[in-house]
Amino acid sequence: MVTTAPRSRRSLWWLAAGVVVLVGAWWLTFHLRGILIFGLRDDYRQAVPYQAVPAGLTSLRAESCGQCHQAIYEEWKTSIHAHAFVDPLFQAYWRKDRQIWICLNCHAPLENQQPLLIKGLVNDNAERPITEPNPRYDAEYQLEGITCATCHVRDGVVLGPFDDAVAPHPTRYDPRFRTTEICYTCHQVKSGALQFYNGGPCATFFEFEGGPYAKRGYVCQNCHMPEIERPIAVGGPVRQGRQHLWRGGHSPEMIQRALEAQLVPPATEVRAGGEARFLLQITNAGAGHSIPTGDPDRSFQVELELKDANGTVIRRQSHTISRWIIWRPVILEVFQNRIPPLQSRAYYLTYRMPDAARAAGMTVHAKVTYHILTEKAYDRLKSKYGLTEEVPHAFTIFEQTVPLTSHGPRPVVQTATATAPAGSFGAAAEPMPCSGEPDMSVHGGLS
Ligand code: HEC
Ligand code: HEC
Ligand code: HEC
Numbered sequence: 001m002v003t004t005a006p007r008s009r010r011s012l013w014w015l016a017a018g019v020v021v022l023v024g025a026w027w028l029t030f031h032l033r034g035i036l037i038f039g040l041r042d043d044y045r046q047a048v049p050y051q052a053v054p055a056g057l058t059s060l061r062a063e064s065c066g067q068c069h070q071a072i073y074e075e076w077k078t079s080i081h082a083h084a085f086v087d088p089l090f091q092a093y094w095r096k097d098r099q100i101w102i103c104l105n106c107h108a109p110l111e112n113q114q115p116l117l118i119k120g121l122v123n124d125n126a127e128r129p130i131t132e133p134n135p136r137y138d139a140e141y142q143l144e145g146i147t148c149a150t151c152h153v154r155d156g157v158v159l160g161p162f163d164d165a166v167a168p169h170p171t172r173y174d175p176r177f178r179t180t181e182i183c184y185t186c187h188q189v190k191s192g193a194l195q196f197y198n199g200g201p202c203a204t205f206f207e208f209e210g211g212p213y214a215k216r217g218y219v220c221q222n223c224h225m226p227e228i229e230r231p232i233a234v235g236g237p238v239r240q241g242r243q244h245l246w247r248g249g250h251s252p253e254m255i256q257r258a259l260e261a262q263l264v265p266p267a268t269e270v271r272a273g274g275e276a277r278f279l280l281q282i283t284n285a286g287a288g289h290s291i292p293t294g295d296p297d298r299s300f301q302v303e304l305e306l307k308d309a310n311g312t313v314i315r316r317q318s319h320t321i322s323r324w325i326i327w328r329p330v331i332l333e334v335f336q337n338r339i340p341p342l343q344s345r346a347y348y349l350t351y352r353m354p355d356a357a358r359a360a361g362m363t364v365h366a367k368v369t370y371h372i373l374t375e376k377a378y379d380r381l382k383s384k385y386g387l388t389e390e391v392p393h394a395f396t397i398f399e400q401t402v403p404l405t406s407h408g409p410r411p412v413v414q415t416a417t418a419t420a421p422a423g424s425f426g427a428a429a430e431p432m433p434c435s436g437e438p439d440m441s442v443h444g445g446l447s
């Protein structure tokens with residue numbers, strides 16, 4: 001009795017200390033890391049400076065450029081760039097990030113489109129901006145996201161890829177339009193302090209540079225802005241130009257171009273008791289960078305299933321192709337298994353062959369789906385961050401079913417070493433031009 005009282009008091013102290021440590025760790029987990037999941041670089045830490053309407057024009061609005069550049073305007077309107085601000089997924093994530101200013105520098109980058117002028121950062125901390133209201137803010141223009149003037153207008157002059165344009169507005173030839181430099185500013189994001197990515201979030205260049213396509217002089221435009229011959233302005237001469245489409249992760253057709261998949265049965269007949277081995281081979285046959293690229297939310301889901309004659313699943317495996325990132329208390333990319341350009345990945349399903357009666361009717365089923373974000377993340381945007389619109393966010397990219405008893409010589413699979421049929425978009429032996437001959441690429445910044 002004499003000794004138990006202090007001992008229990010001592011254990012109470014320990015308990016209290018433990019609680020303090022746990023609460024402290026919990027607090028650190030949520031407060032050590034700030035809102036931003038990337039670092040700042042000089043070219044996107046500022047908005048694109050205010051642009052005035054070039055002489056000869058009445059407005060900077062895309063619609064007004066569209067009076068003369070109709071086809072380009074119609075294409076742009078369907079692109080994700082035109083939706084970069086109104087995009088419901090952007091809006092929901094932006095709310096989650098307390099509408100921090102920096103997001104606008106890529107999603108609605110012109111000063112004309114931003115309500116606040118950023119005069120500086122306290123202690124160089126992006127979360128403590130010194131702001132002033134922007135008297136020239138145009139709220140409607142903000143909705144245009146990445147608009148014509150973002151890429152084409154500087155200092156009252158319209159910049160473009162030609163040196164002989166005769167236009168009702170001043171023009172200037174700018175070689176960057178035919179290089180990757182024009183995309184670099186926004187599609188290469190760096191890691192910040194206490195952020196340990198293998199390349200930043202939403203970044204594509206580090207996967208592209210030094211890769212097989214970059215080595216052969218491809219630029220992003222070869223695949224994302226298909227080449228076309230047409231007048232570039234109403235009544236102008238026919239020229240070699242490019243469609244302003246920028247299809248990517250939101251387009252199932254575009255993802256199908258990137259990915260080649262094949263379910264390959266055993267080469268020879270497998271007798272009862274023998275092991276039947278099915279190969280699902282997936283190749284990044286058509287993208288100049290890893291798939292998935294960019295946004296770390298993106299993933300491929302690979303499923304292999306064995307079903308009996310009634311369609312009941314007997315065996316099931318699933319694999320994810322993505323990046324695995326710990327987000328708190330610091331950002332740490334632990335592992336990633338995305339597929340680099342022209343490389344393949346193999347998945348196997350093996351099964352001991354039953355007797356002929358049972359085996360008849362059994363099937364092997366392969367499916368690959370692409371996910372803009374996980375179901376869990378999507379639901380969280382709905383329940384916590386005000387996402388109200390339904391956004392298509394998962395697409396079936398490949399599906400194939402073969403009988404368990406099937407066999408045969410391995411079909412000519414489009415692997416990284418196979419020979420590509422001439423003209424096919426996706427086949428992978430040699431990088432194929434997606435549209436037009438590659439130009440030489442360099443990059444710097446857009447300012
Ligand atoms: C009144 C008609 C008209 C309007 C409005 C107009 N343009 Fe043009 N633009 C032209 C014509 C004509 C050409 C030259 C076509 C040619 O030479 O093939 C041209 C050329 C261009 C070029 C190519 C320049 C080069 O040197 O490579 C770009 C880029 C361009 N315009 C962008 C714009 C943008 C952006 C807007 C809106 C801010 C706009 N235009 C508004 C008629 C117009
Ligand atoms: C001013 C910044 C900026 C520039 C310059 C820019 N992009 Fe983008 N791009 C974005 C943003 C932001 C998104 C994502 C918008 C969204 O989903 O809300 C995007 C999305 C894309 C997508 C994905 C489409 C999808 O369906 O997911 C592709 C492809 C793309 N851009 C290609 C390009 C290419 C090629 C260039 C150069 C010619 C380029 N971009 C220049 C900011 C930019
Ligand atoms: C993300 C940057 C970006 C945006 C936004 C953008 N363009 Fe372009 N634009 C380019 C690039 C890159 C080229 C060069 C294509 C090539 O190599 O021919 C180009 C080329 C052009 C040309 C010359 C014709 C051609 O196909 O080369 C015109 C005209 C033009 N753009 C008008 C517009 C108009 C109008 C809008 C808005 C509706 C717009 N652009 C939006 C990047 C952009």
Ligand code: HEC
Nearest residue numbers: 187204208220223248249254255258286287288291292294
């Ligand atoms: C050889 C063709 C090719 C080249 C070169 C290429 N891409 Fe792609 N890109 C694709 C294909 C195909 C897809 C669709 C697959 C996907 O979304 O993962 C794609 C997807 C994308 C996406 C969408 C990712 C997503 O899911 O949101 C972005 C962003 C992108 N590319 C940017 C770029 C940039 C920037 C460059 C230049 C540095 C570039 N691409 C060069 C073919 C190419």
Ligand code: HEC
Nearest residue numbers: 044089090093094097102103106186187189202293294295
């Ligand atoms: C340096 C330029 C840059 C900045 C700054 C930036 N983004 Fe983006 N963002 C991009 C690009 C490029 C993509 C397209 C990546 C892809 O498709 O792979 C993108 C895509 C997205 C997407 C995916 C949209 C979709 O439809 O799938 C969301 C959400 C997003 N950004 C939110 C934000 C938020 C919130 C911020 C600020 C905290 C921010 N971004 C800041 C360049 C930027």
